[in-house]
Structures are given as C-alpha cells and as structure tokens.
Amino acid sequence: MKGAEALLKALEREGVEVIFGHPGGAIMPTYDALYDSNIRHILVRHEQGGVHAATAYARASGRVGVVMATSGPGALNLVTGLADAYMDSTPVVAITGNVPRALIGTDAFQEADVTGVTMPITKHNYLVQDVNEIPRVVKEAFHIAATGRPGPVLIDIPKDVQLAEFTGDFEVALDLPGYKPTTKGHPKQIERALDALEKAERPILMVGGGAQHAHGELLTFAEKTGLPVITTLMGLGAFPGNHPLWLGMPGMHGTVAANRAIHHADVILAIGLRFDDRVTGKVSRFAPHAHTIIHVDIDPAEIGKVVRTHIPIVGDARLVLKEMLKGAKPLRLAGWWRELEEWRTRYPLRWKPKPHLQSQEVIRAFFEATGGNAIVTTGVGQHQMFAAQFFPVTRPRSFITSGGLGTMGVGLPFAIGAKLARPEELVIDFDGDGSFQMTLQELATVVKYGLDVKVVILNNGYLGMVRQWQDLFHAKRYSEVYLADSNPDFARLAEAYGIRGIRVERKEDLRKGVEAVLNADGPVVAEFKVYHEEGVFPMIPAGGAAEDMIIEHPEEKEEVEA
Amino acid sequence: MRHVISVLVQDHPRVLNRITSLFARRGFNLESLAVGTTHVPGLSRISLVVSGDDHTLEQVEKQLNRLIEVLKVTDHSEPHVERELCLVKVHVAGVEERLAVKDIQEAFRARVVDVAQQSLILELTGDSKKVDSFIEALRPYGILEVMRTGAVAMSRGERTLKVREKREAV
Ligand SMILES: Cc1ncc(C[n+]2csc(CCOP(=O)(O)OP(=O)(O)O)c2C)c(N)n1
Ligand SMILES: [Mg+2]
Numbered sequence: 132m133k134g135a136e137a138l139l140k141a142l143e144r145e146g147v148e149v150i151f152g153h154p155g156g157a158i159m160p161t162y163d164a165l166y167d168s169n170i171r172h173i174l175v176r177h178e179q180g181g182v183h184a185a186t187a188y189a190r191a192s193g194r195v196g197v198v199m200a201t202s203g204p205g206a207l208n209l210v211t212g213l214a215d216a217y218m219d220s221t222p223v224v225a226i227t228g229n230v231p232r233a234l235i236g237t238d239a240f241q242e243a244d245v246t247g248v249t250m251p252i253t254k255h256n257y258l259v260q261d262v263n264e265i266p267r268v269v270k271e272a273f274h275i276a277a278t279g280r281p282g283p284v285l286i287d288i289p290k291d292v293q294l295a296e297f298t299g300d301f302e303v304a305l306d307l308p309g310y311k312p313t314t315k316g317h318p319k320q321i322e323r324a325l326d327a328l329e330k331a332e333r334p335i336l337m338v339g340g341g342a343q344h345a346h347g348e349l350l351t352f353a354e355k356t357g358l359p360v361i362t363t364l365m366g367l368g369a370f371p372g373n374h375p376l377w378l379g380m381p382g383m384h385g386t387v388a389a390n391r392a393i394h395h396a397d398v399i400l401a402i403g404l405r406f407d408d409r410v411t412g413k414v415s416r417f418a419p420h421a422h423t424i425i426h427v428d429i430d431p432a433e434i435g436k437v438v439r440t441h442i443p444i445v446g447d448a449r450l451v452l453k454e455m456l457k458g459a460k461p462l463r464l465a466g467w468w469r470e471l472e473e474w475r476t477r478y479p480l481r482w483k484p485k486p487h488l489q490s491q492e493v494i495r496a497f498f499e500a501t502g503g504n505a506i507v508t509t510g511v512g513q514h515q516m517f518a519a520q521f522f523p524v525t526r527p528r529s530f531i532t533s534g535g536l537g538t539m540g541v542g543l544p545f546a547i548g549a550k551l552a553r554p555e556e557l558v559i560d561f562d563g564d565g566s567f568q569m570t571l572q573e574l575a576t577v578v579k580y581g582l583d584v585k586v587v588i589l590n591n592g593y594l595g596m597v598r599q600w601q602d603l604f605h606a607k608r609y610s611e612v613y614l615a616d617s618n619p620d621f622a623r624l625a626e627a628y629g630i631r632g633i634r635v636e637r638k639e640d641l642r643k644g645v646e647a648v649l650n651a652d653g654p655v656v657a658e659f660k661v662y663h664e665e666g667v668f669p670m671i672p673a674g675g676a677a678e679d680m681i682i683e684h685p686e687e688k689e690e691v692e693a
Numbered sequence: 694m695r696h697v698i699s700v701l702v703q704d705h706p707r708v709l710n711r712i713t714s715l716f717a718r719r720g721f722n723l724e725s726l727a728v729g730t731t732h733v734p735g736l737s738r739i740s741l742v743v744s745g746d747d748h749t750l751e752q753v754e755k756q757l758n759r760l761i762e763v764l765k766v767t768d769h770s771e772p773h774v775e776r777e778l779c780l781v782k783v784h785v786a787g788v789e790e791r792l793a794v795k796d797i798q799e800a801f802r803a804r805v806v807d808v809a810q811q812s813l814i815l816e817l818t819g820d821s822k823k824v825d826s827f828i829e830a831l832r833p834y835g836i837l838e839v840m841r842t843g844a845v846a847m848s849r850g851e852r853t854l855k856v857r858e859k860r861e862a863v
Binding site: 246254275432435 | 706
C-alpha cells in the first residue's frame with residue numbers, strides 16, 4: 132500500500148464521506164488513489180471555493196469538513212478559507228500535497244512553505260515526513276479539529292511520502308499530552324453563576340456560535356429561568372428566532388432591544404462567544420451596569436481577553452448548561468421584561484419603504500414564503516446584515532455566514548457545502564453583487580453535481596456596506612464602490628452555466644419572483660435589483676457604544692416609518 | 694512588569710517557530726528567549742522574558758497553552774533561580790587597562806575564557822541585572838562585542854515543571 136492509499140484509508144476510518152478539492156502535481160498520487168476510493172470527491176473550480184464549502188459542510192452538519200489541494204498555488208488558495216474557519220471556530224481538515232522531501236527548501240516548482248504560512252491561521256498543522264506516520268497524523272488532526280474549541284488543521288504531505296510504501300499500523304493511540312480541553316464546568320463556579328442569576332434584577336443570556344450544538348439545553352434553560360436571550364451573528368439559530376424570549380442580535384447592526392438590554396443588564400451570562408468588537412463596540416463602555424459577567428467558554432484564552440469576567444466557567448456549552456439546568460429556577464423578571472417589551476415593541480427591526488424594490492422586503496418575502504425553514508448562507512456586506520435581521524432562523528446550524536473574518540465570496544461555496552451536508556434542506560444564498568463575483572466560478576460546481584441551491588443576489592450596484600460608511604463617515608465621498616456600470620447580467624451569466632436565471636426589478640413582481648425561485652426545479656440564480664442607496668440600521672458606529680446607536684438614517688429621521 | 698516564563702514543549706520541528714509566531718501575531722513583547730533539551734527525551738524547555746501588565750501576561754500564558762505542543766507554562770512569580778550567561782569581548786590596549794578589567798572580572802566573579810594581544814573574552818553567569826551591571830562596568834574600556842543567552846529560570850525547592858497527568862481528551 133502506498134502512502135496515498137494509507138491516507139485515504141485513514142480518512143475513511145475517520146468517517147469522511149465527502150472531500151472538496153482540486154488536483155495538481157504534488158497531490159496527484161492521492162488523486163490516483165481516490166480513483167478507487169468510496170469517498171466522494173467534489174471538484175471545485177478554485178481551492179478557496181473548496182475550503183469554504185468544507186467549512187459550511189462542517190457548520191451545517193457538525194462534522195469535520197475536508198478539503199484537498201496541491202502544493203504552492205493550490206495550498207495558498209486555501210489561506211483565506213482557513214483563516215475564516217479559524218476565526219469562526221470551524222472543524223476543517225485541509226490536506227495539501229507538497230514537493231518531494233528532497234526538494235523542500237530549494238524553491239522547487241510550486242513549492243511554498245505552507246505549514247509556515249498557515250501557522251497563525253490554523254489550530255495546528257503537520258508536515259508529514261514519514262509515510263508510516265500518516266494514520267497517527269490523520270487521527271490527531273481530526274481529533275484536534277473537532278474537539279475543544281474547533282478549528283482548522285492542515286496536513287501537508289510531500290509527494291514522495293504519498294508514493295512511499297506504507298508498512299505502518301492503522302491502530303494508533305492519540306498521543307497529545309499538551310492537548311486536553313476542559314469540557315466540564317467547575318461545579319463551584321456553576322453554583323456561583325446560578326446564585327448571581329438568582330439575585331439579578333436585569334439579567335440577560337447571550338449566546339454565540341459555541342452554543343450551536345447546545346440548542347436543546349439552551350432552550351430548556353432559557354424557558355425554565357425566563358431569561359431574555361440574545362444571539363450573536365454566529366449564534367443565530369442556536370435559539371429559535373421566533374421565540375418570545377428572544378431579543379435578537381446584539382452589536383453594530385443589532386436590535387435596539389438587544390443592545391439596550393446589554394447596556395442596562397446587571398448580570399450577563401455569556402455562553403460560547405468571544406466578545407468580538409462588532410458586538411461590544413468600545414469595550415470600556417460595554418455593559419456599564421453589569422456588576423457580574425459570567426463567561427462560559429471552552430477556550431480559557433477567551434475568558435478575560437476582551438471584557439472583565441467575574442465568574443469564568445471553562446467548559447463545553449452543552450455540558451455546562453446541562454449542569455446549570457439542575458439548579459435553574461424560574462427568575463422573577465416581570466419588571467425587567469416590561470422594560471424589554473417596551474423597547475422591543477417600540478423599536479422593531481423595520482425599513483422605510485421606497486418606491487424601489489428593497490433588500491429587506493426581498494429577504495422578508497423569502498422568510499414568509501418558506502416559514503423560515505431553510506439553511507441561509509450569505510456573502511459579506513449589507514445583504515448579510517439584512518439576512519441576519521429579516522430571516523430569523525429558528526433552527527441551529529441554519530445560518531451560515533462569515534462572522535469573524537467577514538469574507539466576501541463565501542455565500543455560494545457555503546451554499547454548496549451546506550447542501551451536500553443536508554441535501555434534504557432548502558438552501559438559500561443571500562448574496563451581494565460584489566461578494567458573489569468573488570467566487571462565482573463555483574456555479575460550475577453547482578452544475579456538475581446538480582446541487583439545488585437558490586442564489587439570491589441582492590444587486591444594489593454597489594459595494595453597499597462600504598458605500599454606507601462613506602455616506603455616514605466620509606462625507607459621501609463614494610470612493611471606488613460603484614459596480615453597476617460593469618456588473619454582468621447575472622441571469623444570463625447563470626444561463627451560460629446552464630442554470631436557471633431570474634431577474635426581478637419591480638416591487639410588484641416580488642411575490643412572483645420569490646415563488647419562481649422556490650418553485651424552480653433545481654438551482655437558480657435570481658437577481659433582485661434593489662434600491663442602491665439603502666442603509667443598514669440600527670447602527671452603532673465602530674468604536675461606539677449602545678448609547679451611540681443610530682436608529683435610522685440621520686437625513687431621513689422626520690419621515691413616517693413603516 | 695518583567696516576567697520570566699518557563700515553557701515545556703515537545704521538541705517537534707517548528708515548535709519554536711510557533712511560539713515566536715504567536716508572540717508576533719498577538720503583539721506580545723519578548724525580551725529574550727532561551728531554549729534547550731531536557732533530561733527527558735523528546736521534551737525541550739524554553740525560557741522567555743516577557744514584559745507587560747497582568748492582563749497581557751495572563752493572555753501570554755493562556756495563548757501559549759493553546760499550542761498543541763506546549764505541555765506546561767509557568768510564570769516564575771514564586772521564589773526561583775534565574776541565570777544568564779554572557780560573553781563580553783573587551784578591548785585591552787595596555788597593562789593598566791588589562792589590570793583594571795581584571796579587577797572588574799574578579800569583582801563580578803567572571804572568568805577569562807580567551808586572551809589575545811588586544812582583547813579578552815570574559816564569561817559571566819548571573820541574573821540579568823548582574824549581567825547588565827557587568828556590561829556597564831566594562832563599557833568604558835571599549836566593548837568589542839557582547840553575546841547574552843537570555844535568562845533561564847527554575848523554581849526553588851521541590852517544585853518542577855511537570856507534565857500534567859495524561860488523560861484522554863473528550
Ligand atoms: C474579501 C473581502 N474584501 C473586502 C471586504 C470589505 N467589504 C466589506 S462589505 C463590502 C461590500 C460588499 O458588497 P456586496 O457584496 O455587493 O454587498 P452589499 O454591501 O452591497 O450588500 C466590502 C468591499 C471584505 N469584507 N471581504
Ligand atoms: Mg452590493
């Protein structure tokens with residue numbers, strides 16, 4: 132057996148069913164072995180598409196996503212996607228070929244120091260020097276990727292190692308003496324946390340992506356205590372978006388209710404989130420009335436990194452919530468809820484109707500037509516925030532977006548990965564005209580595998596989010612954000628790929644357009660030509676605090692609201 | 694505040710790289726770094742001198758612990774021994790200078806490890822403060838070059854930098 136076959140066997144033993152990838156010289160022995168393998172390979176058109184698809188596969192399924200690429204340029208095309216998976220704590224294993232061992236360090240053809248380059252953007256990485264090490268490295272890589280705080284792990288395998296005769300053993304024990312994530316929360320700390328919540332007058336529960344797998348316990352805990360729940364962008368769906376205890380998303384484009392709740396809270400229970408600056412705004416002014424912050428996270432380094440923490444609990448969100456449930460009591464929060472209810476009814480998410488078709492109403496129409504039963508992926512920009520605001524998913528692992536890195540171009544490959552992970556689900560990619568064009572080559576992948584994904588491009592003819600900042604903070608100096616003069620005809624572009632293309636331009640055609648997308652047999656690219664000067668509100672300017680929240684566009688204040 | 698930190702690592706390729714990359718990436722201030730093998734095959738020990746406030750130091754320790762190949766991290770705040778080795782090449786023109794340098798050498802209990810016509814190499818071991826003053830004392834005579842190893846440290850008494858019990862991670 133060659134190293135390449137041993138690699139695939141080791142992957143099979145990890146339960147791998149799908150690999151996203153793109154071949155090339157240094158990984159050819161493994162592609163040769165793949166020819167006889169039961170593992171399904173999805174050929175993408177750019178390695179970045181592959182790593183994003185693997186990321187979404189992982190996020191949608193809870194399993195490890197796998198991507199494969201050749202040395203040098205192939206591997207370097209993974210960089211953005213690895214950084215994205217790292218920022219959003221997603222378990223991905225990337226396998227890259229490298230030049231033969233004897234050529235490493237000689238600037239050989241297609242050589243790059245991939246382990247060096249990816250060191251700061253992976254949880255761990257390996258350069259395999261000995262063919263018999265393959266089973267151990269694969270086992271460790273999957274273990275590291277999936278346990279503790281999940282993250283990407285890269286395995287770089289020189290071509291001659293893939294070709295070498297394997298004489299090793301597949302029965303290997305994990306030997307990671309320096310890696311033992313703490314999963315069970317400290318009982319004393321949990322007791323303190325429950326005690327603080329019981330004494331609280333204005334407590335809140337904030338959850339992030341680290342609680343996606345704890346959705347069941349979270350729901351029970353919230354319902355038992357009656358705590359108001361706030362979900363970050365990464366936490367959307369961990370708690371149902373139609374639940375009366377849900378206040379929405381916090382932060383820069385969060386709801387008034389969520390941000391005010393944080394501002395006035397005296398006790399904050401934060402689970403599986405890392406207080407990103409898009410959530411906190413200016414840290415020194417974040418949650419100024421909170422005398423107790425309880426932070427539950429599996430990564431001790433996140434606790435105390437950004438905000439002062441009074442009760443740190445290192446552990447897995449699910450296990451900690453399970454323990455907390457044992458002592459949870461209904462809290463007396465009637466007064467607090469009256470305040471929250473007032474903010475919620477007074478400042479619902481809304482938009483000012485314009486004569487033009489608007490992104491918000493497009494997303495809302497899809498939400499209504501589907502009952503929210505879809506996996507949503509997004510690009511990055513205004514449309515991403517509108518999707519978060521107006522498509523409040525009700526189920527976990529259903530809102531797949533680039534949170535930490537904010538990577539334009541993830542929408543389509545995320546949709547591909549999500550569809551392959553959960554083929555029975557409706558998958559909608561709400562994309563931007565700018566974002567979509569960063570990875571649109573993956574339409575070919577959609578065609579090749581007949582993937583029924585619905586791409587909804589909210590075409591505002593602009594890099595809208597950048598335009599919004601220029602509008603508000605750069606004196607309307609719209610520097611290099613105009614796309615409409617050179618955007619393709621998206622519907623015809625889709626048709627060129629053999630995908631159904633739809634264009635909707637007028638408000639009155641919205642329902643019909645939405646139906647056409649949802650009723651279409653197979654993939655669709657639907658371009659909705661939306662109002663080009665829209666702004667995302669509410670907004671807390673970068674470095675601001677809840678009190679600095681702009682609820683609507685300053686120049687539109689006096690108008691009647693929808 | 695200046696801290697001396699000991700790190701026990703698996704001596705895998707690039708492990709040092711991971712540590713320096715982490716310091717660069719997180720903007721931690723690394724004053725010196727010393728590394729060597731230990732009595733246990735496969736384990737190396739690194740001494741880091743880091744400056745920063747309590748919050749930074751907490752992050753240094755936690756971020757180091759996130760590295761898969763790091764087995765143990767200790768910030769030596771407890772009683773510990775700290776040593777640094779330093780070689781100083783000084784210019785000595787005449788007999789008078791040679792005698793003066795010899796006085797300094799004796800006062801610091803340094804050793805002469807190389808004698809040439811115009812120069813001496815002195816070797817000194819001590820904590821970093823002592824090494825600092827040694828260099829300052831020699832400066833007027835014309836230092837030609839200095840090489841310091843950076844501090845290494847060890848806790849006093851029975852305390853050791855032990856690997857925690859091996860336990861299957863969940
Ligand atoms: C790869 C990448 N480059 C640049 C940016 C900066 N950026 C953030 S949002 C945005 C505009 C996105 O435009 P579009 O996809 O059309 O979305 P819109 O805001 O118009 O809805 C840009 C350029 C980014 N997030 N990612
Ligand atoms: Mg746009």
